Amino acid sequence: MEVTHKQLRRCDLVTVSGRIDAATVKQLSDVLSEIKNAGRYNIVLNMKNVTYISSAGLSELIDTQNTCKQLNRGELVLAEVPDRIMDVLKLAGLTSLFKIFTTETEAVGYF
Amino acid sequence: MEVTHKQLRRCDLVTVSGRIDAATVKQLSDVLSEIKNAGRYNIVLNMKNVTYISSAGLSELIDTQNTCKQLNRGELVLAEVPDRIMDVLKLAGLTSLFKIFTTETEAVGYF
Amino acid sequence: MSRRQTLTVDGYYKNLKKIADFVTAAARQAGMDEDEVYAVQMAVDEACTNIIEHAYGGEGRGKIRLTCQPLPNGLQVTIHDQGRPFDPAKVPVLNPNSPAETRSPGGMGLFFIYRLMDRVEFQPSSAGENRLVLVKQRKTQP
Amino acid sequence: MSRRQTLTVDGYYKNLKKIADFVTAAARQAGMDEDEVYAVQMAVDEACTNIIEHAYGGEGRGKIRLTCQPLPNGLQVTIHDQGRPFDPAKVPVLNPNSPAETRSPGGMGLFFIYRLMDRVEFQPSSAGENRLVLVKQRKTQP
Ligand SMILES: Nc1ncnc2c1ncn2[C@@H]1O[C@H](COP(=O)(O)OP(=O)(O)O)[C@@H](O)[C@H]1O
Ligand SMILES: Nc1ncnc2c1ncn2[C@@H]1O[C@H](COP(=O)(O)OP(=O)(O)O)[C@@H](O)[C@H]1O
Numbered sequence: 001m002e003v004t005h006k007q008l009r010r011c012d013l014v015t016v017s018g019r020i021d022a023a024t025v026k027q028l029s030d031v032l033s034e035i036k037n038a039g040r041y042n043i044v045l046n047m048k049n050v051t052y053i054s055s056a057g058l059s060e061l062i063d064t065q066n067t068c069k070q071l072n073r074g075e076l077v078l079a080e081v082p083d084r085i086m087d088v089l090k091l092a093g094l095t096s097l098f099k100i101f102t103t104e105t106e107a108v109g110y111f
Numbered sequence: 112m113e114v115t116h117k118q119l120r121r122c123d124l125v126t127v128s129g130r131i132d133a134a135t136v137k138q139l140s141d142v143l144s145e146i147k148n149a150g151r152y153n154i155v156l157n158m159k160n161v162t163y164i165s166s167a168g169l170s171e172l173i174d175t176q177n178t179c180k181q182l183n184r185g186e187l188v189l190a191e192v193p194d195r196i197m198d199v200l201k202l203a204g205l206t207s208l209f210k211i212f213t214t215e216t217e218a219v220g221y222f
Numbered sequence: 223m224s225r226r227q228t229l230t231v232d233g234y235y236k237n238l239k240k241i242a243d244f245v246t247a248a249a250r251q252a253g254m255d256e257d258e259v260y261a262v263q264m265a266v267d268e269a270c271t272n273i274i275e276h277a278y279g280g281e282g283r284g285k286i287r288l289t290c291q292p293l294p295n296g297l298q299v300t301i302h303d304q305g306r307p308f309d310p311a312k313v314p315v316l317n318p319n320s321p322a323e324t325r326s327p328g329g330m331g332l333f334f335i336y337r338l339m340d341r342v343e344f345q346p347s348s349a350g351e352n353r354l355v356l357v358k359q360r361k362t363q364p
Numbered sequence: 365m366s367r368r369q370t371l372t373v374d375g376y377y378k379n380l381k382k383i384a385d386f387v388t389a390a391a392r393q394a395g396m397d398e399d400e401v402y403a404v405q406m407a408v409d410e411a412c413t414n415i416i417e418h419a420y421g422g423e424g425r426g427k428i429r430l431t432c433q434p435l436p437n438g439l440q441v442t443i444h445d446q447g448r449p450f451d452p453a454k455v456p457v458l459n460p461n462s463p464a465e466t467r468s469p470g471g472m473g474l475f476f477i478y479r480l481m482d483r484v485e486f487q488p489s490s491a492g493e494n495r496l497v498l499v500k501q502r503k504t505q506p
Pocket of ligand 2: 166414415417418419420448449450455469470471472473474475
């Protein structure tokens with residue numbers, strides 16, 4: 001798994017690739033925590049190259065969304081979600097929790 | 112030449128491809144005018160697939176930049192400028208007139 | 223139809239990848255399509271994560287043994303551990319129709335296991351080895 | 365070394381693409397590298413745009429004839445028109461070091477023509493046909 005992070009003016013762009021499982025989720029949550037701890041709560045997560053996400057990964061996304069949305073201070077949105085990962089989000093009833101954009105540009109442009 | 116346009120929250124994304132010459136520049140300037148006429152002055156121009164730009168095209172970019180920057184109401188920035196086109200901008204001494212971003216995301220995220 | 227295969231790993235999260243590769247290969251050999259392969263991989267990953275986290279109460283406390291057995295119309299994966307016995311009847315499984323905003327955390331792993339597999343049998347043992355039997359049926363003949 | 369080639373088109377902007385393709389092919393045949401090919405294409409495009417806009421004062425008022433002549437060490441492009449004669453000494457060429465924010469519009473076309481070509485000769489004619497001779501030298505032997 002690889003996680004990269006770029007701070008933009010109105011939001012932070014996080015790009016994650018590979019497997020998000022119980023072993024790797026820490027790497028992602030570290031980056032997300034760093035952003036939230038900096039008082040930044042508008043986050044785009046680009047999932048284009050994610051090959052797998054387990055409930056451990058989904059829990060991290062839910063937690064981050066809840067933290068971001070607190071006091072209306074921000075929001076986590078997803079970009080370029082692969083079909084396979086979209087199926088998992090649907091199965092878990094999570095598609096209504098996240099705005100999901102086809103392109104990274106639209107996701108960044110939402111903020 | 113093809114021009115596409117997408118309105119985002121804080122800026123408008125225009126993607127142009129092919130040749131920007133005296134024949135085709137009208138197509139681009141129509142789209143840019145429409146955006147400016149709508150009172151929107153933050154514009155990202157993605158030039159990734161531009162193969163040629165003549166002084167007619169450069170003049171349109173300069174005019175748009177000047178209109179956008181009036182009264183500090185906005186700015187035209189460029190994204191994914193091909194090497195060849197960058198050489199032309201440099202030759203004409205125009206690289207200081209435009210913020211130029213490597214990725215579309217960074218350009219959109221600038222606003 | 224290919225033969226029974228076994229993998230034993232120490233209970234560390236970093237071995238989840240090895241487990242995924244093992245069951246993915248076995249599911250492909252059993253003629254499953256990529257949706258089915260993914261389902262098997264995910265159910266097994268969730269189950270093994272639970273073994274490390276809940277049955278063993280942490281990493282490095284015991285082994286996980288997996289057996290993949292092709293069936294005439296699918297694949298059976300059996301997962302063995304020597305941790306705390308577990309009775310799934312005692313825990314609430316996620317209701318995916320509950321609003322995501324107000325869910326209590328947890329319960330998702332078991333939800334996926336039950337949802338993705340056609341047969342799920344926890345066989346706890348107070349003396350020795352717990353077994354979890356997972357069966358996935360093929361939709362199409364290979 | 366290949367032969368002399370000629371193209372004649374009506375003075376419409378939409379023919380700039382045809383002109384570009386013609387000189388691009390000729391420049392490649394003359395052994396130029398892609399930077400040189402691009403330079404020739406751009407200089408010719410700017411010159412032909414000026415002929416339509418300034419010499420003819422608009423589209424559809426006359427023809428443009430181009431001749432590409434390979435030279436031992438480069439390519440000569442000659443452009444003919446029957447429009448208004450033009451003396452470049454009378455117009456200011458862009459200074460690319462002037463701040464872009466405060467430039468007067470125009471003057472860029474001539475700037476590129478002079479900057480990109482090794483020889484530029486406007487040969488105006490009050491009776492008949494203006495000629496513009498453009499020469500680009502090759503850096504490397506083909
Ligand atoms: N193999 C196991 N051994 C012991 N307890 C388990 C096991 N699997 C699941 N559990 C219990 O069931 C609960 C629900 O599991 P699960 O749906 O995977 O969600 P989570 O692990 O996120 O809590 C766990 O919190 C745990 O108490
Ligand atoms: N072929 C031509 N015939 C007549 N006038 C020309 C010709 N080429 C250029 N000019 C004159 O030179 C000026 C500068 O030309 P140029 O640098 O191409 O900029 P632009 O065409 O944008 O004004 C033009 O405005 C025009 O007055």
